[in-house]
Amino acid sequence: MENSKFDNKHFFIKQQLPHNFLAEQMILSGLLISSDAVELTIQTLPIEAFYFKNHQEIYKAIIFLYQNKISIDILTLVTFLQDNGLLKQIGGIKVLIELMSQIPNLAYINEYLGLIKEKFLRRCLIKIGYETINAAYTTNCPLEQILIEYESKIFNLTTDNQSTKLFSSSELLNTIFLDLKEKSLNPKLLGLPSGFYALDSLTQGFQKSDLIILAGRPAMGKTALSLNIILNSMKQSKLPILFFSLEMSKEQIIYRLLSMETYINQIRLKNGTLSQSDWIKVTQVMKILSKLPLFIDDNANLTIDEIRSKIKTILFEQKQIGLVVIDYLQLMQISRNSPENRAQELSQITRLLKTIAREFNIPIIALSQLSRNVENRVDKKPILSDLRESGSIEQDADLVLMLYRNQIINNRDTDSVKRIDSETLELILAKHRNGPTGTVKLQFDSKRMRFSSFNI
Secondary structure: OOOOOOEEEOOOOOOOOOOOOHHHHHHHHHHHHOOHHHHHHHOOOHHHHHOOOOHHHHHHHHHHHHHOOOOOHHHHHHHHHHHOOOOOOOOHHHHHHHHHHHHHOOOOHHHHHHHHHHHHHHHHHHHHHHHHOOOOOOOOOOOOHHHHHHHHHHHHHOOOOOOOOOOHHHHHHHHHHHHHHHHHOOOOOOOEEOOOOHHHHHHHOOOOEEEEEEEOOOOOOOOHHHHHHHHHHHHOOOOOOOEEOOOHHHHHHHHHHHHHHHHOOOOOOOOOOHHHHHHHHHHHHHHHOOOOOEEEEEOOEEHHEEEEEHHHHHHHHHHHOOOEEEEOHOOOOOOOOOOOOHHHHHHHHHHHHHHHHHOOOOOEEEEEEEEEHHOOOOOOOHHHHOOOOOHHHHOOOOOEEEEEHHHHHHOOOHHHHHHHOOEEEEEEEEEEEEOOOOOEEEEOEEEEOOEEEEOO
């Protein structure tokens, strides 16, 4: 029987690759006696999961019979193989007789499938390893591209790819029914909480696969609000959050978080002018923050491929991600060699971010600047057309939130603005693909960069 080997430029694997001959026989034998086993196996194993070529051909024939609603037994299988000139290729009738002599215990079919899949993944891992070695020898291949491709291949090995699976309406309705039943028995927020009741009541939390745009003019508090949402979400959900900061350093982010949680003015924190009671607060808050699953990337030249790669890395390490936040959209680029047309590039970026949100089934919040047009109007409250540089932001987003601070927009006396300790601002829900729009009022402590729900 022919087995699987592969030949690379610099390496040739002489020994047999990992496989389990008996498990493959047991599965193929089970497919000839149980239609349930056929359906389960097709959903679990690709053809390449079988190590031996003749087993692959037998499996392909069984899949064909199943898909064409032909009963599967030794007679129909032999007939199909003979009619297509494959019987001799798989080793003749004796191979099928040997299969039929096996008596598999179908109660253990999941274990058999697990054995085959594990050997298949090991073979894939070996192949990826040698491909990466060969690529590393090729000096004209950029190292960054090699690493990205390697991470992508490894990640794909650890996840079940459902992107090509088609679902019937009966399957979908059954899933929805079970989902509705669970929600009725255990009512809770559908998505990831923001920590602000009025916002969560409108959005039902940030939903998986959604692209959320948080927009505003400079100094509106976009970064501060996103950090408040991050802290609130982590405390309630305990899920890891990935924060990409293209404008501020990771140290500046941590200082902000400390100020928000200790209620100590940022300036005093940065100067180190702390009282004994302040030190006690800082120590306590540091212990709490150190246990939260927050991951910060402050690469100022971030590309879409790097975002995808780092999401995969965190998913591989943490198994799940609750939220991804990007600060901010206009500083991003598709690649190191970005096109000259910035509006066109930004359109591609928002589409790719939406694709990433769907690919990994996670919500992504992208902060965005608003154009100066808002300042030239009598009514300075932002609207969707104020989204800067590209109309595709509005098109691709599932949720658009816009910050409006009346004191900043309409008050030109900067000294008086700086003296404001606390103010009420508006968070305008300008677009909501799957729900209502509206306006949420929040209280903002500008010295500590802390948001809280508005008290009427």
